[in-house]
Amino acid sequence: MEEIVKIQDEIIDEFSFFDEWMEKYEYIIDLGKKLPLVEDQYKNEQHLIHGCQSQVWLHCEEKEGRLFFSADSDAVITKGIIAMLIRVLSGQKSEDIAKCDLYFIDRIGLHEHLSQTRSNGLTNMIKQMKMYGIATKASSYE
Numbered sequence: 089m090e091e092i093v094k095i096q097d098e099i100i101d102e103f104s105f106f107d108e109w110m111e112k113y114e115y116i117i118d119l120g121k122k123l124p125l126v127e128d129q130y131k132n133e134q135h136l137i138h139g140c141q142s143q144v145w146l147h148c149e150e151k152e153g154r155l156f157f158s159a160d161s162d163a164v165i166t167k168g169i170i171a172m173l174i175r176v177l178s179g180q181k182s183e184d185i186a187k188c189d190l191y192f193i194d195r196i197g198l199h200e201h202l203s204q205t206r207s208n209g210l211t212n213m214i215k216q217m218k219m220y221g222i223a224t225k226a227s228s229y230e
Contacts, residue, residue: 089184095176096192103196112196113165120167123174126158137216140209142166148220155182155220165206169198170213177217185221190214 106112126135130147137144142163149156157178161167176192177185193199199207 092188099192100195116168117164119171123171124158126160137212139212141205150224182221182224
């Protein structure tokens with residue numbers, strides 16, 4: 089859990105360098121350009137996050153109790169948003185993902201600068217990533 093907190097604090101620090109939201113949007117877009125893209129075989133209905141304004145595909149792999157995410161989107165802002173979530177959560181323990189508080193989103197002011205539909209999409213992305221954490225944690229007890 090400490091690693092999740094550390095990464096979130098790094099993102100908050102990075103966003104503190106920008107005064108204007110247009111600069112922050114540009115930074116989010118740049119993050120999206122560096123996103124490890126999901127393989128084409130996962131760009132299907134099963135990996136689509138519903139409730140997003142744009143199409144977002146999310147794939148998760150479990151390795152030794154840790155979850156690794158890849159994603160893609162047809163919208164540059166959305167791609168940047170999922171890139172931030174992946175930066176925070178990929179490589180973390182499933183139980184930490186399931187119960188973590190993603191406070192960086194509010195601290196950088198992201199929710200208040202997104203349209204209602206994009207904000208709903210962000211919420212759905214977080215829910216899906218946490219569900220992977222919950223499902224993986226639950227299956228490890230079976």
